[in-house]
Amino acid sequence: MNKDKIAIVGLGYVGLPLAHAFSEKYEVVGYDINQARVDELENSFDRTQELTSVQLQEAKKNGIKFTTAFEEMKNSNIYIVTVPTPIDKKNEPDLTPILKSTQSVAKVLKKGDIVIYESTVYPGVTEEVCVPILEEGSGLKFNETFFCGYSPERINPGDKEHTVTKILKITSGSTPEIAKKVDELYKSIITAGTYLAANIKVAEAAKVIENTQRDVNIALMNELAMIFDTMGIDTNAVLEAAATKWNFIKLSPGLVGGHCIGIDPYYLVHKAQSLGYTPNLILGARHINNGMSKLIADKAIKFMIKEDKKLKGANVLVLGITFKENCPDMRNTKVVDIISELREYECNVDVYDYWVDESDKKTKDVPFIDELSYGSNKYDSIIVAVGHDKFKTITQEEFTSLSNGKPIIIDVKGIVENPTWRL
Template identity: 40%
Template sequence: MTTTFSDKKTRDDDREHDRYELDTNDGGTALEHVEEPSTREATICVVGLGYVGLPLAVGFAQSEYRVLGYDVDETTVGRLQAGIDTTGDLSDEAIQDGDISYTTDASVIGEADYVVITVPTPIDDDDRPDLSYVESAGATVGSKMTPGTTVVLESTVYPGSTREVLVPALEEASDLVAGKDFFVGYSPERATPGDPEHGLEDVVKVVSAQNETVLDDVATLYESIVDAGVHRAPSIEVAEACKVVENAQRDLNIAFVNELSMAFDEMGVDAQAVLEAAGTKWNFHDYRPGLVGGHCIPVDPYFLAYRSERDGYDPELVRKSRQVNESVPDHVADMTIKALNRCHKTLRDSRVLVLGLSYKPGVGDIRSSKVDEVVDALSEYDVDVAGFDPFADDDAVRDAFGIEVQETLSFEGFDAVLLATPHAEFGELDLGAVAAELESNPALIDVAGTYEEADAVDAGFVYRRL
């Protein structure tokens, strides 16, 4: 049979929404696109105003859409209403620019033609995907949306989640049918916090939808804000899978160089010198060892592994890569202990200053940072640890890490410096002046190799790096 859904009103006019003629025998296969509207007349609601959702909301608003930003966190919404950038990647001016409203009132969802869901998708204590936020968002959106709405999920999920988790939540809460009364798409987020060269408009956007007509509509919407263009995936499952594969690949490559680093450390060979030499070959891929934290690389491989194992295949390489990268904090702590021993320091009397506590350079986000695991490992040896980070919130660090946190950088009284997260500001330090301020015969553990070993040794440090 064919079903035509009627128009709905948006904003304060009687503008017609898209009308589709659908064959719903297979859940809604589009046969004909009846009307082509001006997408910039649409109202868009972004659900979840974190490091993915907020830039998206601002991007749509700056492209002259009417945007409704919805989040359950009253503190976040309050700061946004006051015109404050809560991510650090935009600006206060950007938050205030364009036709955009921030609210904790879910009823605004009913005003939207498009609802984009950008809620967190963490893993639980057993490394299994936790899609409770997606399910909850689906229930909220479903309870408020009106017929004709298109819902796009951007949260990272395992293949099949949009159909298995989001759609049932939307249908149950709305009493509507996907593909007949409302429409669904998936577009994996590719946000890179702290990287101004790869913002929303600069990175190709993968888009997918439940049928070709909805795909055309969603692709047109994203093409209007993404200068790099869009890639139309042949299915929602392909788009879901591509996201987890992107980060599983990075996890695997970083695990390889981390394992090399640990192996060469036992051999007494400089791993980074080896990588620089190998990198002279034209087809060698340039990855460097380091702590692997954040919301994507340490998480997404588990989504892939979960779905794969559910269907009967054990992805051993994916899991092994995770094991290797999860072992690096202990290895960094071990490097620090060995460096203190070489300096003839008594561990229980030693003080180590950790520079950089966030999960990556240039950002203040300490969630999913692996530095706290290094701190925990050092504490097991009764080493006194303090920290400093020019981006992270000091109170949040104290609560999360349980260490002394400096508000003004000082090296006095410390036996070693552990450069864990190489913020650009740390690369400008005068090593000679730093060594002079430290206790005698100090150590420098330079995780990412920010400094040249010869410079550190000349400054008077016992130097170690991955």
């Protein structure tokens, strides 16, 4: 075992796999404020499905401790903060979890300790927001008696190939010596290697622009899809053709939900606006991407009207509600906006998503069904909202046996052979 003792603060999608990876070489304490989450982890169950129960048992064998008591971090000398960074109703950063977790760390911080942030933030959060809290709570002095680092996480929920140790990791530190130490710490577990950034703000900015770039590029695809739709041109066929050029960036139109891509750009927007710059391109992209749910619901409505269906009481089946394919994560899913829009027309909506955990279903005000009622001829329209693997295998006959009359299939993900409409 290495002599450094690591505390992971926040045991979610990011923190838990990291805690597992470090536990192979270091003494690790995993701290989280959610007692239910800690209890489940103690029982080797990870509802995010990032770790298997075997991996959790391995971590336990390696001595990992999961706790809701921050005092149990007191023997650690490196604290890695992986708490959520959401936005509020006005799309402003909500730094509450970062502030509160930093206060907890400050209470156990000792001379020589290093606090590394992994949560996605705007440039400046580590040094301008967190450091003063750490100084005040600990009585220590930044870059004299304690130090900081920032190393953004790049994992992709549900992706079993690009797992934490297999993704090159950006590292940084508050002094050149600490930067080297932080880099070496991650190098010891990340087989894909590390990239030592010039400083903490560069590392913070690099992460937030990775997701902003993706958001803006997807917005362009969505805008193109809307243009081509009005022209009666198949967007996918256009993208296939354009992608034959070596430098064309191929992305697909679609819903942008989840905890990262649809959220992180607002962090950069907030910082830019606080400095007097309005980032119109980034805000425009957010506006386009947020509008896609309404467009999709409107398409279902339009095709039902065309087929003389009565909208009030029409049965609509929504296939998939998670924010992306093959994962159980429903955070900030834009599928719920499609459902709300359909309900405005008083349609009855059924949702089928075999990825969502039973207990998580209660957290959303949507009617989940447990299985697909083939042969029921129930649905006036079917919206394939998420590209889960199982949905790719539904045959034309099966769609017909679910449909009331001529099937109306709205395919958001381009996975149905003969949809009525495809984004």
